[in-house]
Amino acid sequence: MPPPVFRFAPSPNGFLHLGHAYSALLNFDSARASGGRLLLRIEDIDAARCRPEFEAAIYQDLAWLGVTWETPVRRQSExxxxxxxxxxxxxxxxxxxxxxxxxxxxxxxxxxxxxxxxxxxxxxxxxxxxxxxxxxxxxxxxxxxxxxxxxxxxxxxxxxxxxxxxxxxxxxxxxxxxxxxxxxxxxxxxxxxxxxxxxxxxxxxxxxxxxxxxxxxxxxxxxxxxxxxxxxxxxxxxxxxxxxxxxxxxxxVLDDAGQKLSKSTRATGLRELRAAGATPADIRRMIGLS
Structure with missing residues (x-):
């Protein structure tokens, strides 16, 4: 039987936050535990909002978290x-x-x-x-x-x-x-x-x-x-x-007001948390993953 295939598919219309980290790590952990594969897909069909710097930041943030994925990465715009x-x-x-x-x-x-x-x-x-x-x-x-x-x-x-x-x-x-x-x-x-x-x-x-x-x-x-x-x-x-x-x-992952996180929420952005000294282990603890 072929191995299971998981995927993480963010849109490059902003920087990743704790909610993205939870989903990415959950997929990564599930693939690793099952002997499966993890794919990364960039969902960039919204040409007005998606930007190259956000896509580059996705790769940087995921790599910092310790998430690895198969290449090449599929980009929907292609x-x-x-x-x-x-x-x-x-x-x-x-x-x-x-x-x-x-x-x-x-x-x-x-x-x-x-x-x-x-x-x-x-x-x-x-x-x-x-x-x-x-x-x-x-x-x-x-x-x-x-x-x-x-x-x-x-x-x-x-x-x-x-x-x-x-x-x-x-x-x-x-x-x-x-x-x-x-x-x-x-x-x-x-x-x-x-x-x-x-x-x-x-x-x-x-x-x-x-x-x-x-x-x-x-x-x-x-x-x-x-x-x-x-x-x-x-x-x-x-x-x-x-x-x-x-x-x-x-x-x-919700904010203090019980609302879904936004990519404009700097307090939960991975880049801001990393700059403040957080480690990948800290991120896992913050989102409830061991």
Whole structure:
């Protein structure tokens, strides 16, 4: 049997903090204990926020912590054509559609349609798509696409769920209600989620399932904040005929106010802690890893 494959996949849009250290070390320790492999992936599809100096700092901080990984490192920005192919595959199945509303237009639609009560929102707190792009005539869609106006490729969630059938995943972590074992996926909670945009041919949801499959990742260990996203990921894996990894969602390192750490939180940044004299052993103690 081949060894298990773990991965740590940060975005270079800021410096790493204690929460990143926990996830990186947990993956590293799990790979080492199981005789498995650890991959490092740079999720840099957000060209506006990702910067080379942050990527360089990721390598420096991880090396200082004692984390080692296989090379070469996969950078998502170098594989955009693969994500375009996945979008085309979903389009050929009639499972995605272009939506042309701006964020301001969506906010206005939500305000109009939510007069009878709060408009439903996805697990991240964003309003579910309120538009009617699915009813737009094909010739009008084609005309708008040719015109060059901005658009987003949205998943037709109802059609996708009907195509995929019931879904679940194997969970080895905590879960919001400490779920372990088999967890039922509920992708419909996300509505017609965005999978790509005109200027960026992918999204986190789409690129992460493609990368995990192509890299042979067998165990996805990540923060509890991504637990709801796994429902969308399982749906995309089914639609794109991709393998299903085992998931482990771990607790989050929180600040003094009980909030998820931000990359702008200097008090918990690894670079600041190192400059103040902290050692890798100190970091492990601070996050509860022996």
């Amino acid at each position: 594989h955009l054509d693969l994500y375009r192919e996945a979008v085309a595959k979903l389009a050929a199945q009639g499972l995605i559609y272009p939506a042309f509303e701006s964020r301001a237009e969506i906010a206005r639609l939500v305000a109009q349609r939510g007069t009878g009560g709060p408009w439903p929102r996805d697990p991240d707190g964003a309003p579910l798509y309120p538009g009617s792009a699915t009813s737009r005539p094909p010739e009008e869609r084609a005309r708008l696409l040719r015109s060059g106006v901005p658009y987003a490729w949205r998943l037709d969630m109802a059609s996708a769920c009907a195509r995929a059938g019931g879904l679940s995943w194997a969970e080895q972590g905590e879960g919001p209600n400490r779920e372990t074992g088999t967890v039922t996926a509920e992708p419909q909670a996300w509505g017609d989620v965005i999978l790509a945009r005109k200027e960026t041919p992918t999204s986190y949801h789409l690129s992460v399932v493609i990368d995990d499959a192509l890299q042979g990742v067998t165990h996805v260990t990540r923060g509890l904040d991504l637990f709801p996203s796994t429902s969308v990921h399982r749906l995309l894996q089914k639609l794109l005929d991709l393998p299903e990894p085992v998931y482990r969602h771990h607790w989050l």
